[in-house]
Amino acid sequence: MSTIPVRVVVDRTACAGHGMCYSVAPSLVECDEQGDPVVLLDPVPDTHRGDADRAVAVCPERALSLAYTAPPPVSEEPLR
Numbered sequence: 609m610s611t612i613p614v615r616v617v618v619d620r621t622a623c624a625g626h627g628m629c630y631s632v633a634p635s636l637v638e639c640d641e642q643g644d645p646v647v648l649l650d651p652v653p654d655t656h657r658g659d660a661d662r663a664v665a666v667c668p669e670r671a672l673s674l675a676y677t678a679p680p681p682v683s684e685e686p687l688r
């Protein structure tokens with residue numbers, strides 16, 4: 609089953625360069641020459657969704673977040 613595609617969004621004003629995000633998810637996030645995170649896969653494929661969740665969860669500055677690329681599916685059930 610496929611999930612709704614997500615993107616990992618970096619708030620560069622909040623990032624303090626701890627590097628924890630690219631330590632826990634190196635196949636999804638790497639650092640540039642300034643030590644700032646660079647998201648490698650955009651949108652995040654299903655195979656890397658766990659990496660995205662880990663990277664967001666580990667950031668002590670809350671500088672990473674997930675953004676959904678499409679609205680959630682609408683229910684097929686009739687409204688009452």
Ligand code: SF4
Nearest residue numbers: 623624626627629667
């Ligand atoms: S863990 Fe958070 S503060 Fe540290 S480099 Fe990654 S985004 Fe920036």
